[in-house]
Amino acid sequence: MNTTVANPCDNCGICCLAFALPPFDANELVKASDELLQQVDAYAHSARYRRINPCLWLDLHSGKCKHHKSRPVLCRWFEPGCLACNELRLYV
Secondary structure, eight states: OOOOOOOOOOOOOGGGSSOSSOOOOHHHHHHSOHHHHHHHHHHHTSHHHHSOOOOTTEETTTTEETTGGGOOHHHHHSOTTSHHHHHHHTTO
């Protein structure tokens, strides 16, 4: 069964609204630059993180990831038009 529907990304940002921080795995954290790790650490300790917020890397004006080339594998798996994308878009 094909769960992917024709749905090109229109930069709605829905894929980034479920995570306040990029969802890294251990291998990705080892490869991350010191600058990115410091940014994530500072955000994780801020009051803003404790509220429900979109991903730290989501540019709210453009709807695009600020670090798209370095995004975690979980983000790479979330493709425009996938089942999860289409289900979440029902609430936008």
